Amino acid sequence: MSNTHSVTFRAILRHVLLIAGAALMLAPFIWMISTASKPQTEIFSSELHLIPHRFALWDNLREAFAKANLLRFLLNGVIVTVSIFVLQVMVALPAAYALAKLRFLGRETLFALVLFGILIPPQATAIPVFLLLHKAGLLDSYAALVLPFTISVFGIFLMRQFFKTVPDDLVDAARMDGISEFGIVWRVMLPAAIPAVTAFGIFSVVAHWNDYFWPLIVLNSEQLRTPPLAVAHFRNNEAGTSYGPLMAAAMVIIAPLVIAFLFAQRRFIEGITLTGIK
Amino acid sequence: MAQIELSTIRKSFDGTDVLKGIDFRIEDGEFISLVGPSGCGKSTLLRIIAGLEPQNSGQVHIDGRPVDGIRPSARNLAMVFQSYALYPHLSTFDNIAVPLRMRRLSAIERLPLLGPLLPGRRAKERTIRADITAIAEQLDIAPLLRRKPGQLSGGQRQRVAVGRAMVREPRAFLFDEPLSNLDAKLRVHMRAELAELHRRLKATFVYVTHDQAEAMTMSSRIAVMMAGELIQVGTPAEIYDDPGDIRVAEFIGSPKINILPGRVRKDGGIDVLGTALRLGCGAAAGDCRVGVRPERIELGAGPFSGSVVHLENLGAEAFVHLAIEGAGARLIARLGDVRQLPAMGRAVTFGFAPDAVRAFDPAGKRIELRVEQAERIREPAHV
Numbered sequence: 001m002s003n004t005h006s007v008t009f010r011a012i013l014r015h016v017l018l019i020a021g022a023a024l025m026l027a028p029f030i031w032m033i034s035t036a037s038k039p040q041t042e043i044f045s046s047e048l049h050l051i052p053h054r055f056a057l058w059d060n061l062r063e064a065f066a067k068a069n070l071l072r073f074l075l076n077g078v079i080v081t082v083s084i085f086v087l088q089v090m091v092a093l094p095a096a097y098a099l100a101k102l103r104f105l106g107r108e109t110l111f112a113l114v115l116f117g118i119l120i121p122p123q124a125t126a127i128p129v130f131l132l133l134h135k136a137g138l139l140d141s142y143a144a145l146v147l148p149f150t151i152s153v154f155g156i157f158l159m160r161q162f163f164k165t166v167p168d169d170l171v172d173a174a175r176m177d178g179i180s181e182f183g184i185v186w187r188v189m190l191p192a193a194i195p196a197v198t199a200f201g202i203f204s205v206v207a208h209w210n211d212y213f214w215p216l217i218v219l220n221s222e223q224l225r226t227p228p229l230a231v232a233h234f235r236n237n238e239a240g241t242s243y244g245p246l247m248a249a250a251m252v253i254i255a256p257l258v259i260a261f262l263f264a265q266r267r268f269i270e271g272i273t274l275t276g277i278k
Numbered sequence: 279m280a281q282i283e284l285s286t287i288r289k290s291f292d293g294t295d296v297l298k299g300i301d302f303r304i305e306d307g308e309f310i311s312l313v314g315p316s317g318c319g320k321s322t323l324l325r326i327i328a329g330l331e332p333q334n335s336g337q338v339h340i341d342g343r344p345v346d347g348i349r350p351s352a353r354n355l356a357m358v359f360q361s362y363a364l365y366p367h368l369s370t371f372d373n374i375a376v377p378l379r380m381r382r383l384s385a386i387e388r389l390p391l392l393g394p395l396l397p398g399r400r401a402k403e404r405t406i407r408a409d410i411t412a413i414a415e416q417l418d419i420a421p422l423l424r425r426k427p428g429q430l431s432g433g434q435r436q437r438v439a440v441g442r443a444m445v446r447e448p449r450a451f452l453f454d455e456p457l458s459n460l461d462a463k464l465r466v467h468m469r470a471e472l473a474e475l476h477r478r479l480k481a482t483f484v485y486v487t488h489d490q491a492e493a494m495t496m497s498s499r500i501a502v503m504m505a506g507e508l509i510q511v512g513t514p515a516e517i518y519d520d521p522g523d524i525r526v527a528e529f530i531g532s533p534k535i536n537i538l539p540g541r542v543r544k545d546g547g548i549d550v551l552g553t554a555l556r557l558g559c560g561a562a563a564g565d566c567r568v569g570v571r572p573e574r575i576e577l578g579a580g581p582f583s584g585s586v587v588h589l590e591n592l593g594a595e596a597f598v599h600l601a602i603e604g605a606g607a608r609l610i611a612r613l614g615d616v617r618q619l620p621a622m623g624r625a626v627t628f629g630f631a632p633d634a635v636r637a638f639d640p641a642g643k644r645i646e647l648r649v650e651q652a653e654r655i656r657e658p659a660h661v
Contacts, residue, residue, distance in 0.1 A: 172330050173363035177442075178351030178380035191367035 036247035060248035073230035080145045081208045087150040096159035097185045117153035144218040162196035227253035280449035281306045287336035298506040309476045309483040311493035314503035320486045356443035357452040362435045364427040371423040377446040378406045413441045433464045450482035490530045502526045524642040536609045540568040553581045561645045569636040575611035580629015
């Protein structure tokens, strides 16, 4: 009797803790939606309420789309994240294949350097890379947003670990069948590694869609702005920040990721557990 | 159809010698098995023939032409792997089609989206389809062509792997323990199928296995390898009856050959377990080891005796394990008639004919024996 008692008590405690954690995580999002739905007067009122007295989401959205070219920014986000991901895969897969399946002098040293590369935060190399892009005359362009991220050491590491699990026999069979080494990467390894590529894709797209730091540094032109910069557009020191449209714009730019997550929820979790285990 | 010649092939990995100078000639159309315990270098040798692994020294000739430094696919050999190594994302049909597409289509024609639009591609795909259908009929895998490897059983995957090897009409087939992932029953079945395939194709088969039964039942010749060396090459009967080395005698045959401690007397005669055999040899006096196959041990009569410690009744035959008093040796005898099975723990006498004896010197090399024309060692039974 007392046993079942303690079990239910534990279950309740567990759920209370989980709900508290979830509430903490969700609070900024709920506040964002709440603010995006309020008119300006309610946002600045001193009393705190979640449900707006007057529902102003559509007005805020309209204003957000009028003030900034949101669709253009979303398109920029898609162009940049997709280009980064495609180039990362084109670099990481052959590199990972060589590190996992080919025997050559210095392979272990190279792999150690890859691991070392993971430890370096992008901010540490920001200024040299910025200067490099400046010398190359590439600042304020899509290239400036994409090029610095084409070599992903994390991607190389992740794919190398996955390729290690692909049996050598499969590679040898492909060689016997007359497939070239690059052919093996694209025709044999890539199809076998779709789960790992998906996992990596999720990380890459989320990181670069949400990246605020790098685009802020290298961009000047308004038409090249990525979605996070679009939100910053609504911050205005002179006229005061218009929070309603800002929050509405924030909702719009996170929407693609949220929708993608809902569609690919299972893959997403698979991807994260994959990187956790391997 | 090819003859493969290996001359003084050496290979080492990280300072360890895996192959210590292999000289060997595989005749055209032969089914040759490379057998040996794991780690003896047989798979490495196969991979060197295939071109997947470069040798440190020595040459490989196929049909008289050196192939060293030539890519695996250009050697035109086909290989069947232990894990079958089918491409998991392709259907059976596409798996078998890979080597044909690689050979018959140009690089542009193989491109994913553009390729199928090119003019010549259609006709080439038709010849590929015809070839695959013919192979699928032969191997009984026609209904499986649309399935992916994940949906096939072990035996079916095996057949698809053989199909992928056959479809390119290679000069020789290389098999790397292809049956070891199958269950026992299927393995026996596939043994017969592979042997039949060899008879039909009349192609050169090089077959690596650690299972002596596979080697005995399928091959025209067996090459026994131990610790990176080729110890003996011969027909299955020669290897079984006339082993040149004690390691060959022990490796081939199941249950294992009985090895008894013996002595070579000064006069060239041989003693086993204190009993003189009517055998002579030219070897120097000293210790030796005497091997007798389980089926040559005759129970119920003879100068030796032991007690039954274990019985294995297989229905059609039985194996009697005997402990020999005073010698600490164990011995296995095959009994053809299960109805005469002795009881556990009982003492039985046994003997063997002189021509059943294979003697080996302390280094493991075979000692030539001559049967002395005298009365047989088997004494009349006194029960």
